[in-house]
Amino acid sequence: MKAIDIDDIIAAFKSINAVGEHGYRHFSVLVPIVKGTEWSEEQPHILYEVRAAKLDRQPGEVCFPGGMIEEGETPLQSALRETYEETGIMPEEIEVICKLDSLHSTGGSKIHVFLGILDKDAFKKIQLNYEEVSEVFAVPVSELMMTMPELFTSRLIQEPDPSFPYDRITEGRIYPWRSGTLPVPVYDVNARTLEGINVSKIIWGLTGRITRQFIEVLKEAM
Numbered sequence: 001m002k003a004i005d006i007d008d009i010i011a012a013f014k015s016i017n018a019v020g021e022h023g024y025r026h027f028s029v030l031v032p033i034v035k036g037t038e039w040s041e042e043q044p045h046i047l048y049e050v051r052a053a054k055l056d057r058q059p060g061e062v063c064f065p066g067g068m069i070e071e072g073e074t075p076l077q078s079a080l081r082e083t084y085e086e087t088g089i090m091p092e093e094i095e096v097i098c099k100l101d102s103l104h105s106t107g108g109s110k111i112h113v114f115l116g117i118l119d120k121d122a123f124k125k126i127q128l129n130y131e132e133v134s135e136v137f138a139v140p141v142s143e144l145m146m147t148m149p150e151l152f153t154s155r156l157i158q159e160p161d162p163s164f165p166y167d168r169i170t171e172g173r174i175y176p177w178r179s180g181t182l183p184v185p186v187y188d189v190n191a192r193t194l195e196g197i198n199v200s201k202i203i204w205g206l207t208g209r210i211t212r213q214f215i216e217v218l219k220e221a222m
Helices: 006-014 075-087 120-124 141-146 205-221
Strands: 025-034 045-051 066-068 095-104 109-118 133-140 150-156 180-193 198-203
Touching: 025 075, 025 120, 025 205, 045 141, 045 205, 066 075, 075 095, 075 109, 075 133, 095 205, 109 205, 133 141, 133 198, 141 180, 141 205, 180 205, 198 205
Parallel strands: 025 109
Antiparallel strands: 025 045, 025 066, 045 133, 095 109, 133 180, 150 180, 180 198
């Protein structure tokens, strides 16, 4: 191997994806706020998706539009592209308000979260890609503000590989590995389908965490 010089270092790190945190898998999602619907006048709703049952990852779970960031695109471009591919909503039909806090999953992923506004017309024109999405539903923001989620805890435990070289580290096998916890909010809400049919839905996991973050920011501002 040749000796490393400063130009080699610059070249190597300039090529890293601009989203940063090398080693993570990066995903982007959009939290779509619908200004109003035919059955709710101007009452804002959050739009959710239900993942198709035949998907390998998290089939049938509630989520936001989104997916993995592709080579050469920004997190925002990814969120808008995925939203279009899943719902048919064009990027120009979305008013992007801001980037919310990013989240990290226990599986080594970073999720970039964006907040966007849709008008009534965009909502009415939704055309689902049934390969990825089985249905969408909308929940009034006012209901989510009045709904206290059930809060559970997921415990994260470090468990080194059996072949870990304990004999080469301080404290050896009694090393105090740190553990942690993640909040797991569970929302049980009343929602409506595209056709305006009332349904009951459970929102939890990363989608629940994003929902809770959005509601907490809104409550604090008000």
